Amino acid sequence: MPIPQFDLFGEPDPGEARVELPSGFRYQRDIITAAEESELLAHIRELPFRDFEFHGYTGKRRVVSFGWQYDFSARHLQKVDDMPAFLRELRVPAARFAGLDPEALQHVLVTEYSAGAGIGWHRDKNVFNEIVGVSLLAPCVFRLRRSVGEGWERVNVTAEPRSAYLLSGAARSEWEHSIPPVDALRYSVTFRNLR
Numbered sequence: 789m790p791i792p793q794f795d796l797f798g799e800p801d802p803g804e805a806r807v808e809l810p811s812g813f814r815y816q817r818d819i820i821t822a823a824e825e826s827e828l829l830a831h832i833r834e835l836p837f838r839d840f841e842f843h844g845y846t847g848k849r850r851v852v853s854f855g856w857q858y859d860f861s862a863r864h865l866q867k868v869d870d871m872p873a874f875l876r877e878l879r880v881p882a883a884r885f886a887g888l889d890p891e892a893l894q895h896v897l898v899t900e901y902s903a904g905a906g907i908g909w910h911r912d913k914n915v916f917n918e919i920v921g922v923s924l925l926a927p928c929v930f931r932l933r934r935s936v937g938e939g940w941e942r943v944n945v946t947a948e949p950r951s952a953y954l955l956s957g958a959a960r961s962e963w964e965h966s967i968p969p970v971d972a973l974r975y976s977v978t979f980r981n982l983r
């Protein structure tokens with residue numbers, strides 16, 4: 789069965805069923821300018837990334853956290869270095885888009901996806917509440933699915949560079965998300981608040 793591709797800006801084809809985004813999912817293009825993206829990338833490239841490790845498995849992506857970090861081996865949150873100023877600045881438009889207080893977004897994860905890297909199906913850990921993700925550089929397919937009867941209901945959204953998405957409500961608690969391998973370097977900056 790074809791997966792609904794959510795075209796956020798185009799006109800629906802005549803006779804085509806309108807695709808419903810999961811409740812609690814929001815998306816907005818261009819929450820920062822191209823100049824701001826370039827400035828951010830200059831800082832991001834200097835961050836102390838390490839390979840993502842999950843129960844002994846090393847993923848293809850590299851990550852760094854600030855504020856708090858989820859330790860997948862110990863299965864708990866630990867306090868880590870405070871967010872650098874450039875991430876606190878990005879948190880302001882990200883929080884405004886999501887209708888949240890910037891100060892409430894106490895954790896940030898910066899992820900580097902080299903060409904060929906992606907992320908498998910998952911829901912974020914329950915220690916976190918809402919998630920606001922900002923995408924930089926290459927676009928990716930942001931896939932969402934939830935279990936319905938014997939199968940899955942699926943929606944795909946293109947996460948464009950400089951855009952933001954919000955996962956809250958059912959999109960956060962009922963739906964899983966994943967990103968298939970990207971074609972070229974992409975970074976995401978995901979802000980989360982703690983439950």
Ligand SMILES: O=C(O)CCC(=O)C(=O)O
Pocket residue numbers: 897899907912921965967975976978
């Ligand atoms: O890269 C993204 O936008 C999604 C990241 C994600 O799903 C995660 O780190 O759990």
